[in-house]
Amino acid sequence: MPPFEDLTDDDLARISLPAVTFLHGGTVIDADGPRRADVLIRGGRIEAVGLQGLDVPRRAQVLDATGCVVAPGLVDLHTHLRQPGREEAETVESGSRAAALGGYTAVVAMPNTEPAIDCAAVVKEVQELGRDACCEVAVAGAITVGRAGTQLAPMAEMAALGVRIFTDDGTGVADTRLMRRALEYSSTVSRPDGTGVLLAQHCEDASMAAGGAMHEGEWSSRLGIPGQPHEAEELMVMRDLALARLTGTPIHFLHLSTAGSVELVRRAKAAGQAVTAEATPHHFTLTHAAVAGYDPVFKVHPPLRTEADVQAIRRGLADGTIDAIATDHAPHAAEAKEAPFDEAAPGMLGLETALALALTELALPIADVLALMSWRPATIAGLADQGRPVAAGEWANLCVVDPAATWTVDATRLASKSTNTPFAGRQLTGKVRHTVWRGEAVVVDGEAQR
Amino acid sequence: MAERERALAPPYGGVFVARAQVMSAEDVHRATWRMAHEIIERNHGTEDVVIVGLQTGGVWLAKALLEVIETVTGSGVPLGTLDVAFYRDDIGLRPVLPQSATHIPVELTGHTVVLVDDVLFTGRTVRAALNALVDYGRARAVQLAVMVDRGHRELPIRPDYVGRNLPTRRDEMVDASPEGVVLGDMVRRSAP
Amino acid sequence: MGELGRSGIEEVLALTDRFVEVNERSIPKVPALRGKTVVSLFYEDSTRTRLSFETAARRLSADVMSFSVSSSSVNKGESLRDTVETIEAMGVDAIVVRHKSSGVPWQLSGWVQPRTSVVNAGDGWHEHPTQALLDCYTIREKRGGGDGSGLAGLRIAIVGDIRHSRVARSDVSAFTALGAEVTLVAPPTLLPPSLDGWPVQVSHDLDALLPGLDVVYLLRLQQERMIEALLPSLREYTATYGLTARRAELLRPDALIMHPGPVNRGVEVAADVADLPSSVITRQVQNGVAVRMAVLYLLLGSGVDRAAL
Numbered sequence: 001m002p003p004f005e006d007l008t009d010d011d012l013a014r015i016s017l018p019a020v021t022f023l024h025g026g027t028v029i030d031a032d033g034p035r036r037a038d039v040l041i042r043g044g045r046i047e048a049v050g051l052q053g054l055d056v057p058r059r060a061q062v063l064d065a066t067g068c069v070v071a072p073g074l075v076d077l078h079t080h081l082r083q084p085g086r087e088e089a090e091t092v093e094s095g096s097r098a099a100a101l102g103g104y105t106a107v108v109a110m111p112n113t114e115p116a117i118d119c120a121a122v123v124k125e126v127q128e129l130g131r132d133a134c135c136e137v138a139v140a141g142a143i144t145v146g147r148a149g150t151q152l153a154p155m156a157e158m159a160a161l162g163v164r165i166f167t168d169d170g171t172g173v174a175d176t177r178l179m180r181r182a183l184e185y186s187s188t189v190s191r192p193d194g195t196g197v198l199l200a201q202h203c204e205d206a207s208m209a210a211g212g213a214m215h216e217g218e219w220s221s222r223l224g225i226p227g228q229p230h231e232a233e234e235l236m237v238m239r240d241l242a243l244a245r246l247t248g249t250p251i252h253f254l255h256l257s258t259a260g261s262v263e264l265v266r267r268a269k270a271a272g273q274a275v276t277a278e279a280t281p282h283h284f285t286l287t288h289a290a291v292a293g294y295d296p297v298f299k300v301h302p303p304l305r306t307e308a309d310v311q312a313i314r315r316g317l318a319d320g321t322i323d324a325i326a327t328d329h330a331p332h333a334a335e336a337k338e339a340p341f342d343e344a345a346p347g348m349l350g351l352e353t354a355l356a357l358a359l360t361e362l363a364l365p366i367a368d369v370l371a372l373m374s375w376r377p378a379t380i381a382g383l384a385d386q387g388r389p390v391a392a393g394e395w396a397n398l399c400v401v402d403p404a405a406t407w408t409v410d411a412t413r414l415a416s417k418s419t420n421t422p423f424a425g426r427q428l429t430g431k432v433r434h435t436v437w438r439g440e441a442v443v444v445d446g447e448a449q450r
Numbered sequence: 451m452a453e454r455e456r457a458l459a460p461p462y463g464g465v466f467v468a469r470a471q472v473m474s475a476e477d478v479h480r481a482t483w484r485m486a487h488e489i490i491e492r493n494h495g496t497e498d499v500v501i502v503g504l505q506t507g508g509v510w511l512a513k514a515l516l517e518v519i520e521t522v523t524g525s526g527v528p529l530g531t532l533d534v535a536f537y538r539d540d541i542g543l544r545p546v547l548p549q550s551a552t553h554i555p556v557e558l559t560g561h562t563v564v565l566v567d568d569v570l571f572t573g574r575t576v577r578a579a580l581n582a583l584v585d586y587g588r589a590r591a592v593q594l595a596v597m598v599d600r601g602h603r604e605l606p607i608r609p610d611y612v613g614r615n616l617p618t619r620r621d622e623m624v625d626a627s628p629e630g631v632v633l634g635d636m637v638r639r640s641a642p
Numbered sequence: 643m644g645e646l647g648r649s650g651i652e653e654v655l656a657l658t659d660r661f662v663e664v665n666e667r668s669i670p671k672v673p674a675l676r677g678k679t680v681v682s683l684f685y686e687d688s689t690r691t692r693l694s695f696e697t698a699a700r701r702l703s704a705d706v707m708s709f710s711v712s713s714s715s716v717n718k719g720e721s722l723r724d725t726v727e728t729i730e731a732m733g734v735d736a737i738v739v740r741h742k743s744s745g746v747p748w749q750l751s752g753w754v755q756p757r758t759s760v761v762n763a764g765d766g767w768h769e770h771p772t773q774a775l776l777d778c779y780t781i782r783e784k785r786g787g788g789d790g791s792g793l794a795g796l797r798i799a800i801v802g803d804i805r806h807s808r809v810a811r812s813d814v815s816a817f818t819a820l821g822a823e824v825t826l827v828a829p830p831t832l833l834p835p836s837l838d839g840w841p842v843q844v845s846h847d848l849d850a851l852l853p854g855l856d857v858v859y860l861l862r863l864q865q866e867r868m869i870e871a872l873l874p875s876l877r878e879y880t881a882t883y884g885l886t887a888r889r890a891e892l893l894r895p896d897a898l899i900m901h902p903g904p905v906n907r908g909v910e911v912a913a914d915v916a917d918l919p920s921s922v923i924t925r926q927v928q929n930g931v932a933v934r935m936a937v938l939y940l941l942l943g944s945g946v947d948r949a950a951l
Contacts, residue, residue, distance in 0.1 A: 224767030225745070225768075295749075340742075585671070
């Protein structure tokens with residue numbers, strides 16, 4: 001075969017060749033720190049990183065990265081793609097497109113679908129759907145059959161298909177004894193690459209939280225909406241830390257929302273326990289006061305908390321207590337949100353606003369934000385090709401971010417099939433310009449390419 | 451409702467600016483005396499007569515007429531007040547809030563009602579008042595007394611007792627009180 | 643309720659005077675809202691509130707449509723928004739809504755055209771504004787120092803299930819806006835989780851409070867509160883927080899006994915106490931019609947722009 005550059009247009013039309021993409025003029029930031037460099041991508045992988053600049057190869061797709069940060073693609077530990085079962089709210093296709101537009105090259109698809117992802121068959125179905133997606137779709141499995149909290153799901157069978165994270169997200173595993181068994185059992189389950197699995201808990205004490213549609217406090221009292229207190233979350237964080245110690249297994253906490261939870265995790269880490277935690281953009285930007293207008297777009301589990309909690313989450317993100325920013329991207333069709341507040345479905349969109357919110361709202365260097373959104377979650381999710389250094393030979397999973405671009409969130413212009421963003425109308429600084437997944441520019445100049 | 455208050459109510463907010471005094475306090479007083487005498491004369495005394503002042507502009511005139519009737523005949527007649535806000539035909543077109551109480555002291559069946567207002571203009575207030583009166587019984591007759599008839603009627607209504615016929619332009623304003631009758635204009639207030 | 647403020651409440655109360663007079667006539671009906679259509683949309687059974695609103699609308703000569711939504715037909719799948727848009731398409735001027743969920747009237751007013759008024763006839767645990775207005779009117783009528791002074795200086799205790807009570811939330815806003823001093827009396831399980839920002843005092847000792855009160859306002863106790871383990875038993879509740887005959891004797895002779903109804907006789911208030919002259923529970927119901935006439939007239943007849951009440 002002749003060298004790529006010598007092919008005629010006719011040749012190109014006839015045969016498909018590894019795409020060549022050239023990221024020009026950006027600043028590379030990864031776990032190894034920042035540096036000015038061009039990036040040449042061929043055949044899905046990074047071919048060269050040129051600190052002194054590279055020559056632009058013929059026929060390469062040149063993406064302008066001037067003034068931008070070129071970073072490993074973002075990884076979302078917590079995405080609801082709603083497929084199978086709720087395709088009116090989101091599909092793997094639409095959700096992964098939203099992810100790509102948000103700078104993500106991988107998402108972990110939560111198992112609270114209909115049916116739940118609780119056996120090999122459903123895992124395979126979602127993995128199959130993920131092949132045509134705009135980013136890597138890692139599938140999480142349920143801890144219990146049907147997420148019903150009574151019987152362990154076949155963890156090993158799912159792990160054999162590569163599933164790393166197990167969770168009953170949407171609810172916590174209420175039965176203490178069952179949770180202990182799950183942790184014990186998980187300790188010996190392994191994936192094809194020899195790595196282990198990780199249990200992740202949605203911490204919510206079912207009886208304490210029962211009926212609670214928002215945070216219990218000043219606003220719930222005033223608005224007459226049943227609330228759930230801080231303790232509904234913290235009791236389960238406390239319990240699961242004890243169970244993880246008892247069983248000697250690691251545990252991951254999903255979407256921490258209270259100052260007390262952050263403090264519990266901080267102390268457990270100080271004591272050397274293998275615990276990781278994530279927090280969502282809405283929990284570090286919004287408080288329960290947002291519910292005052294009864295707009296169900298502000299209904300979410302765990303609920304929006306107090307200003308003190310928001311500050312505690314931000315401190316936790318800054319000092320490493322919280323390992324990752326996860327979106328808990330939870331699309332809902334309009335019908336599910338156009339209901340009385342206490343009956344409306346809980347959840348918010350997040351994929352397309354998360355990075356900009358983190359850059360706008362958190363007083364953190366961009367490298368720290370990228371750590372929270374790319375390489376640390378990639379490690380937690382056990383994704384070998386994600387969050388890797390921007391270096392020759394690595395898979396080209398990259399996002400190009402313009403940290404100075406300002407934009408206004410428009411719910412109707414999001415790629416998600418749903419519009420339930422609580423940030424509509426908010427002006428944010430920092431925008432994803434390009435996203436490259438396995439060498440393919442899936443987002444160019446802020447527009448999805450497929 | 452008095453013409454002045456109505457004009458002052460938003461969104462027609464404005465300031466009444468007097469241009470010409472057309473009746474003095476003395477003129478108003480004399481006209482009141484004459485109208486009271488006409489009421490007595492027309493009704494062959496005041497037996498069964500009830501005087502009802504329209505809130506709020508007609509109330510002072512109703513009281514003044516009653517005073518004269520008492521002086522002349524040596525006996526009083528029942529005096530009522532009527533707010534017609536709930537009976538107006540322009541509800542919803544502009545703000546109509548009842549200003550004051552309705553108080554009808556007797557069942558009107560068999561009585562002759564003398565409705566009293568300060569200024570008769572389009573006739574719509576009187577039309578509303580006629581409607582309202584029906585809810586208090588079947589009056590034998592209803593008569594109308596006004597201090598000023600300024601014309602521009604929009605309904606087939608005519609007064610029985612008039613203090614003064616006053617030709618006006620439609621956009622002029624008339625303010626009638628015991629202190630006299632003043633012709634003027636509404637000057638729109640600029641928005642604050 | 644809070645948005646109405648003192649002047650707003652007083653405007654409604656002043657207008658209510660006019661409608662009390664209308665209701666005393668031999669023909670208690672005025673043509674003010676002829677051609678207007680009022681729909682009562684009740685997602686929760688409340689015969690008395692519905693009748694009160696519908697009577698008020700009819701006495702203003704409005705056409706009244708009654709849309710009864712039993713919980714079973716809600717489950718047939720039509721969403722709240724669809725229902726409301728269907729009703730609105732029939733051409734209505736006001737929707738009077740009662741719903742078990744807090745905030746529904748606010749959501750509705752965002753969905754309907756601006757020309758359609760939404761009246762809150764009680765939403766969840768949140769607000770019951772016309773109840774608060776009629777309570778204010780009744781207190782002012784019986785104890786107020788004439789127009790203008792409102793309820794200034796009156797000491798009012800609201801007793802019972804504050805946590806789940808829309809009446810309590812609206813009454814607290816209205817009474818305090820008019821200058822009354824309000825004390826909430828309830829076991830901790832029946833108080834809201836937080837009282838931050840509430841201009842009230844809290845007491846758990848009814849006996850100590852009664853001699854100093856101008857008004858004792860008893861809330862209805864729902865039977866299901868026992869199931870939720872908020873109270874051990876009705877008997878224990880009555881013994882601690884009920885207005886028994888013995889407690890009624892502690893009240894000053896001119897103090898008022900009030901209740902939003904329907905009364906659980908023998909629970910919140912002893913049977914014979916509810917019939918005392920100082921009990922104005924029936925008067926509350928009468929004034930309810932006049933207050934609701936005032937509210938409907940303000941929204942539909944006055945031509946004055948109003949946000950949802």
